[in-house]
Amino acid sequence: MERYSRQVLFSPIGEEGQAQISQKHVLIVGVGALGSVSAELLTRAGIGKLTIVDRDYVDVTNLQRQLLYSEQDVKEKLPKAIAAKRRLQAINQDVMIEAHVIDAFDPQLVSILEQGVDVMIDGTDNFETRFYINDLAVKYNIPWIYGSCVSSFGVSFPIIPNETPCFRCLINHLPSYQMTCDTVGIISPTVQMVASYQTAEALKILVGAKEIRNSVVVFDLWKNDHHFLKAGKLKNAQCPTCGEHRTYPALQEKSSADVLCGRDTVQIRHSEPFHLAKMVQQMKASGHHVQYNDYLIITELEGYRTVLFKDGRMLIHGTKDMLKARSLYQKYFA
Numbered sequence: 001m002e003r004y005s006r007q008v009l010f011s012p013i014g015e016e017g018q019a020q021i022s023q024k025h026v027l028i029v030g031v032g033a034l035g036s037v038s039a040e041l042l043t044r045a046g047i048g049k050l051t052i053v054d055r056d057y058v059d060v061t062n063l064q065r066q067l068l069y070s071e072q073d074v075k076e077k078l079p080k081a082i083a084a085k086r087r088l089q090a091i092n093q094d095v096m097i098e099a100h101v102i103d104a105f106d107p108q109l110v111s112i113l114e115q116g117v118d119v120m121i122d123g124t125d126n127f128e129t130r131f132y133i134n135d136l137a138v139k140y141n142i143p144w145i146y147g148s149c150v151s152s153f154g155v156s157f158p159i160i161p162n163e164t165p166c167f168r169c170l171i172n173h174l175p176s177y178q179m180t181c182d183t184v185g186i187i188s189p190t191v192q193m194v195a196s197y198q199t200a201e202a203l204k205i206l207v208g209a210k211e212i213r214n215s216v217v218v219f220d221l222w223k224n225d226h227h228f229l230k231a232g233k234l235k236n237a238q239c240p241t242c243g244e245h246r247t248y249p250a251l252q253e254k255s256s257a258d259v260l261c262g263r264d265t266v267q268i269r270h271s272e273p274f275h276l277a278k279m280v281q282q283m284k285a286s287g288h289h290v291q292y293n294d295y296l297i298i299t300e301l302e303g304y305r306t307v308l309f310k311d312g313r314m315l316i317h318g319t320k321d322m323l324k325a326r327s328l329y330q331k332y333f334a
């Protein structure tokens with residue numbers, strides 16, 4: 001097809017590689033900064049199917065680096081997965097795009113994996129979710145591509161179950177700044193660079209290339225530093241995820257509330273989906289000011305901006321205090 005002629009001319013892909021790409025399914029977990037870029041690159045590359053999962057909605061502070069979103073999405077308070085799908089489909093209508101407004105711990109993620117996923121791409125912003133994805137990837141034998149960035153630092157590594165070390169094996173060897181939540185800001189080129197590394201490895205895996213990188217790339221765009229750490233020897237035979245005795249610790253029980261990384265926000269999970277239309281009626285009747293769309297309701301409870309999603313999650317902004325957040329939840333929704 002003419003559309004992909006430049007990619008087909010690139011000989012490591014060629015006609016055959018293009019045909020493969022058009023048959024493959026990629027799952028992107030998180031379509032914030034990193035996920036936005038890899039989703040767009042894969043959509044333009046003509047991936048067969050793209051599934052995107054994200055738990056958040058578009059905020060004005062995202063626009064500086066999250067390339068898929070516009071001021072209109074901010075105005076409409078659209079969930080990122082929905083806004084991303086709209087934009088991606090406008091770029092390439094031939095790609096089958098499935099969008100889920102859920103967090104990674106939702107059981108639906110496992111159902112998606114069970115349908116068959118060729119590669120998973122890390123678009124998350126926290127280590128708890130990455131450990132969870134890592135366990136799932138090894139358990140279901142699906143390659144996944146770790147990527148992380150903060151300020152002008154970036155790191156990426158492709159994890160191939162049963163071949164490379166897994167994320168848990170690597171974690172103690174990664175630079176320590178990666179352990180902290182992002183509170184120091186970021187410049188957009190850092191994101192594009194990490195996502196480009198991730199997408200390049202994804203394309204290699206999708207076409208069965210031999211050149212898959214077996215090293216961790218680490219760079220600092222501001223300080224002009226760029227290097228590769230050999231990863232092969234970092235595999236830990238005792239690793240509880242990819243070692244001889246696998247217990248997949250991150251797949252064990254998940255708490256019903258957590259503080260979102262680097263943000264003044266607590267997320268609480270209700271035991272069942274929220275009936276949004278009914279709740280809008282009730283909240284209006286009790287005098288609350290509400291903004292809403294088909295996916296979420298935004299209101300203010302005792303001075304805290306609160307967002308309720310259809311899948312039963314609740315975000316309480318302006319606090320890191322789980323007890324406070326739980327008590328608001330108990331009072332209004334339990």
Ligand SMILES: [Zn+2]
Nearest residue numbers: 166169239242
């Ligand atoms: Zn491991």
